[in-house]
Amino acid sequence: MSGWLSTATTGAAAAANTSAVSSVSTASDSWVILPMGDLSQRSNTFWELFHAVPGSSHWTLVTPPGVADNGGLVEGASDGAALVGVLPSDLLHFSPLAQSGDGGTSWKPAFLPAGLAPLPDALAYGTGAPGGAIALTGNGRALSVSGSLSSWSPLVSPAALARVAPRCGVTALDAAAMLPTGAPLIATGCRRGGQVEVFTLTTGSWQPIGSTLGGSLRGAATTVLRLEITGSTTTALVAATRAGHSALVALWRTGNAPWTASAPLAVNSGHFVVISTSVSAGGALAVLLRSPTGSPIALDIAPGVRVWSPLPLLPSGTSALALPATPVTLDAEVIDAFTVHGASLGVYALSPSGTRWVRVQTSQIPIAYGSSG
Amino acid sequence: MPGMGRSLQTGNSLIVSAFHTELLHQLLFILLVGALCAIGFNVVRTVQYRRLKQHGQNSFPTSPRFSTPEPTARRVLRIGFGCLWILDGLLQLQSAMPLGLPSGVIQPAAATSPGWVQHLVNSGLSIWTDHPIQAASATVWIQVGLGLWLLVAPRGRWSRLSGLASVGWGLVVWSFGEAFGGIFAPGATWLFGAPGAVLFYCVAGVLIALPERAFATPRLGRIVLAAGGVFLIGMALLQAWPGRGYWQGGRSGTLTGMVRTMAQTSQPHFLSSWIASFGSFDAAHGWAVNLFSVVALVVIGVLLLTGRQRLVLGGLLALVALCLADWVLVEDLGFFGGVGTDPNSMLPMALVFVAGYVAMVRLPVETEVPIAEGADATGPANWWERASLSYVTRTVAAVGALAIVLVGTAPMAMAAVNQNADPILTEALDGSPYSLDLPAPHFALTDQHGNPVSLANLRGHTVALTFLDPVCTSDCPLIAQEFRQTDQRLGDRASDVDFVAIVANPIYRSASFTNAFDRQESLENLPNWYYLTGSLPELERVWDSYGIEVSTVAAGAMIAHSDLAFVIDSHGRERDALIDDPGPTQTFASSFSSLLLSRIDQTLDS
Numbered sequence: 001m002s003g004w005l006s007t008a009t010t011g012a013a014a015a016a017n018t019s020a021v022s023s024v025s026t027a028s029d030s031w032v033i034l035p036m037g038d039l040s041q042r043s044n045t046f047w048e049l050f051h052a053v054p055g056s057s058h059w060t061l062v063t064p065p066g067v068a069d070n071g072g073l074v075e076g077a078s079d080g081a082a083l084v085g086v087l088p089s090d091l092l093h094f095s096p097l098a099q100s101g102d103g104g105t106s107w108k109p110a111f112l113p114a115g116l117a118p119l120p121d122a123l124a125y126g127t128g129a130p131g132g133a134i135a136l137t138g139n140g141r142a143l144s145v146s147g148s149l150s151s152w153s154p155l156v157s158p159a160a161l162a163r164v165a166p167r168c169g170v171t172a173l174d175a176a177a178m179l180p181t182g183a184p185l186i187a188t189g190c191r192r193g194g195q196v197e198v199f200t201l202t203t204g205s206w207q208p209i210g211s212t213l214g215g216s217l218r219g220a221a222t223t224v225l226r227l228e229i230t231g232s233t234t235t236a237l238v239a240a241t242r243a244g245h246s247a248l249v250a251l252w253r254t255g256n257a258p259w260t261a262s263a264p265l266a267v268n269s270g271h272f273v274v275i276s277t278s279v280s281a282g283g284a285l286a287v288l289l290r291s292p293t294g295s296p297i298a299l300d301i302a303p304g305v306r307v308w309s310p311l312p313l314l315p316s317g318t319s320a321l322a323l324p325a326t327p328v329t330l331d332a333e334v335i336d337a338f339t340v341h342g343a344s345l346g347v348y349a350l351s352p353s354g355t356r357w358v359r360v361q362t363s364q365i366p367i368a369y370g371s372s373g
Numbered sequence: 374m375p376g377m378g379r380s381l382q383t384g385n386s387l388i389v390s391a392f393h394t395e396l397l398h399q400l401l402f403i404l405l406v407g408a409l410c411a412i413g414f415n416v417v418r419t420v421q422y423r424r425l426k427q428h429g430q431n432s433f434p435t436s437p438r439f440s441t442p443e444p445t446a447r448r449v450l451r452i453g454f455g456c457l458w459i460l461d462g463l464l465q466l467q468s469a470m471p472l473g474l475p476s477g478v479i480q481p482a483a484a485t486s487p488g489w490v491q492h493l494v495n496s497g498l499s500i501w502t503d504h505p506i507q508a509a510s511a512t513v514w515i516q517v518g519l520g521l522w523l524l525v526a527p528r529g530r531w532s533r534l535s536g537l538a539s540v541g542w543g544l545v546v547w548s549f550g551e552a553f554g555g556i557f558a559p560g561a562t563w564l565f566g567a568p569g570a571v572l573f574y575c576v577a578g579v580l581i582a583l584p585e586r587a588f589a590t591p592r593l594g595r596i597v598l599a600a601g602g603v604f605l606i607g608m609a610l611l612q613a614w615p616g617r618g619y620w621q622g623g624r625s626g627t628l629t630g631m632v633r634t635m636a637q638t639s640q641p642h643f644l645s646s647w648i649a650s651f652g653s654f655d656a657a658h659g660w661a662v663n664l665f666s667v668v669a670l671v672v673i674g675v676l677l678l679t680g681r682q683r684l685v686l687g688g689l690l691a692l693v694a695l696c697l698a699d700w701v702l703v704e705d706l707g708f709f710g711g712v713g714t715d716p717n718s719m720l721p722m723a724l725v726f727v728a729g730y731v732a733m734v735r736l737p738v739e740t741e742v743p744i745a746e747g748a749d750a751t752g753p754a755n756w757w758e759r760a761s762l763s764y765v766t767r768t769v770a771a772v773g774a775l776a777i778v779l780v781g782t783a784p785m786a787m788a789a790v791n792q793n794a795d796p797i798l799t800e801a802l803d804g805s806p807y808s809l810d811l812p813a814p815h816f817a818l819t820d821q822h823g824n825p826v827s828l829a830n831l832r833g834h835t836v837a838l839t840f841l842d843p844v845c846t847s848d849c850p851l852i853a854q855e856f857r858q859t860d861q862r863l864g865d866r867a868s869d870v871d872f873v874a875i876v877a878n879p880i881y882r883s884a885s886f887t888n889a890f891d892r893q894e895s896l897e898n899l900p901n902w903y904y905l906t907g908s909l910p911e912l913e914r915v916w917d918s919y920g921i922e923v924s925t926v927a928a929g930a931m932i933a934h935s936d937l938a939f940v941i942d943s944h945g946r947e948r949d950a951l952i953d954d955p956g957p958t959q960t961f962a963s964s965f966s967s968l969l970l971s972r973i974d975q976t977l978d979s
Contacts, residue, residue: 046930063927066844066878066881066931067844067881070846090846091846092845093893094893107880109886111885366928368927368930372847
């Protein structure tokens with residue numbers, strides 16, 4: 001399985017705790033979720049899902065219909081399919097789901113008896129055998145369901161995982177993923193020890209398969225921002241905080257080999273804000289940060305590379321990045337940037353020289369202002 | 374359509390018309406009270422005359438009941454605040470008052486106050502928002518009644534009681550209407566009315582309620598002036614406090630901002646130009662303006678504290694001049710723009726200080742009361758021998774004024790204890806229910822438990838029917854709650870009524886979603902609640918037959934559908950169709966429920 005994913009949070013929408021969106025792609029599909037509309041008002045902020053096929057920089061609006069998504073969207077994807085959850089908002093306290101097997105052309109409703117957590121990877125979806133899905137809920141627990149998505153049952157709680165890895169000091173369930181075998185992966189935040197804790201369920205019991213950060217991040221508290229499985233590679237993006245200093249670290253693991261970690265990307269707490277994260281089909285990562293001056297800054301990193309690379313100055317209003325799959329290669333050299341101005345979407349592709357952004361698409365989205373309140 | 378919730382404009386014709394009608398009804402009642410008072414007056418005088426005749430007297434008593442005239446300071450307070458209460462009452466007659474007072478006056482007054490103040494204000498505010506007609510008309514009569522009471526009862530218990538009533542209502546207005554005059558808000562300033570105009574009404578009420586002998590010496594006046602002096606010095610200190618923006622000129626200056634906001638309100642051009650000019654002056658010389666304010670308040674405060682007549686008089690004249698300047702240039706006369714409810718703080722404050730000065734310098738003069746020949750020096754023993762024409766007239770007039778206050782108080786008290794909002798709010802927003810007498814279209818669907826339910830099954834019961842989207846984020850949960858509330862308010866009669874919702878979402882329509890909706894809205898244990906669904910063709914047929922439009926909107930919006938409810942009688946005939954757009958949540962809570970309940974009651978009774 002290969003894919004990429006992107007997370008975006010912007011402006012007031014982020015302040016309104018609608019920060020968690022997720023998108024997943026496989027070798028055959030690319031997805032990105034963006035907040036659009038009047039971002040200063042939660043009821044007029046609509047989260048839109050866009051889809052592209054490999055090799056194309058044309059993004060098509062495929063937001064699942066039938067429910068207001070002012071609270072945000074969360075997505076889990078698998079080969080040729082996607083499962084999208086609508087975050088609770090206003091008076092809706094549970095999360096309707098929608099599944100698609102045709103790149104978002106059509107959607108089928110599915111039921112989740114709880115509200116999803118506002119986390120980028122709160123949903124994991126597997127379409128192969130045995131299939132099924134995992135959902136992290138707003139009350140901090142994980143639920144799982146078999147292939148038909150008809151009967152959800154409790155999977156695990158933070159307290160249960162805390163007993164498995166006492167050194168971590170589990171804070172919360174941060175992200176979920178599914179191995180090609182259908183086995184669940186759950187990443188948690190750790191209060192101490194520089195632990196990056198990822199758990200998997202093996203023969204009925206939870207096993208920690210995480211890593212420990214060293215160097216300047218030894219003993220740091222950690223939060224897993226992203227957890228994605230592409231083929232045999234598991235990719236994680238971790239925020240670590242120690243003595244008031246924060247850093248982002250990318251980690252990769254292939255099969256059962258040990259994790260490899262990037263060099264820390266210093267993002268001093270409170271000075272830089274992570275507004276978008278993306279994972280490519282090949283496991284590359286891109287992050288979009290807001291600098292202390294308010295300007296957006298983007299960096300990316302490919303698996304096995306130690307140091308983060310800055311990307312060229314971004315177009316004004318950039319709110320997300322995407323590392324779409326290409327038919328030729330699954331590395332991180334193809335990057336799209338998305339600008340949002342109200343209902344207007346702009347897509348910019350990084351030029352082949354990697355020095356400038358070229359506008360490749362402009363779309364006007366039919367936002368239904370005033371329809372949610 | 375859900376999500377298209379509208380809000381009521383303050384000039385809503387139905388509300389304004391109902392307000393005027395209520396006032397007219399109450400005015401007729403008051404005229405009736407007036408007539409009764411006139412009859413009562415004549416009865417008293419007739420009885421008095423007969424008693425006097427029986428005791429060999431041929432004329433009514435004319436001797437004054439009091440040996441001294443009413444103290445001048447007390448009269449200043451009584452007449453001054455009587456007129457102010459009447460003015461305030463008349464301002465409450467504005468058509469925009471029922472819907473405009475909460476959003477235009479009360480909420481802005483509390484907006485910058487601490488959370489506990491806002492909580493307290495909101496708890497009182499709900500009385501007004503739920504019952505705007507009753508509350509607005511009640512306020513008119515309470516304030517007009519208080520004013521008349523103060524004016525017509527110059528002496529004795531009735532007069533003192535009017536002072537106490539003034540204090541009571543003043544405290545209600547000060548706490549719930551003025552958010553304690555903004556004294557807990559960070560930007561509180563004397564220039565803009567802190568500590569609240571009505572607090573001075575309360576002070577005046579306390580002084581009027583004192584025994585008249587309190588005015589017999591200069592002591593009371595000195596106390597009032599000294600307290601006023603301390604108050605002004607305190608206000609000066611607050612004004613001088615750094616970091617509150619009053620030392621700052623320019624566009625960002627606090628006072629400049631306030632004045633410019635006032636200048637933008639609707640008012641005669643000459644007034645707005647004065648205020649705008651002062652705003653520009655303050656923008657250019659903000660520091661100097663604040664320095665002048667601080668120094669003036671301190672100097673006046675110190676002069677009042679001296680207690681020396683000439684110095685106090687100087688301070689008082691300066692204060693009155695400052696109050697008038699502030700009233701015109703900063704407070705904008707207090708009642709222009711929006712829904713002004715009183716002339717703000719400067720006039721009542723000046724009145725209290727003037728009364729304090731008068732109490733210090735003009736003491737009541739004892740006059741000799743002539744004693745009739747042969748009469749006991751202690752005065753007549755019987756009321757008919759004592760009661761002069763003016764005494765009887767004023768007593769009856771005071772009773773009449775009290776009756777006017779009660780005409781207001783009674784509906785306000787009823788509104789306070791009624792937890793359910795007035796149905797007129799829903800009618801004003803959605804229109805009145807349509808009365809029908811048609812066979813209700815048939816439906817046969819499946820309920821949330823998987824059981825088949827048809828309209829024919831429900832024959833024998835009255836049915837309240839609506840259409841709800843189980844994954845709606847705004848209106849449908851509110852409508853469901855109003856159905857639930859109606860069910861509870863029916864009490865024992867609920868066993869004769871079924872509440873039915875039919876899914877209004879072509880995508881999220883399975884029983885999983887209807888059950889989740891029921892759990893979310895705590896409907897799952899209501900025995901007479903049915904949330905029905907079916908196949909898309911089945912649902913579409915029902916939507917069509919009831920005229921419900923359901924459409925899917927792109928780009929993350931919820932399903933749009935008609936907000937309609939029907940009352941179907943026990944014979945399966947549609948009796949009423951109601952638009953059930955719940956409107957703004959807080960204002961309309963339970964209003965639709967009241968309307969639906971009345972239609973169900975009518976159907977059950979018929």
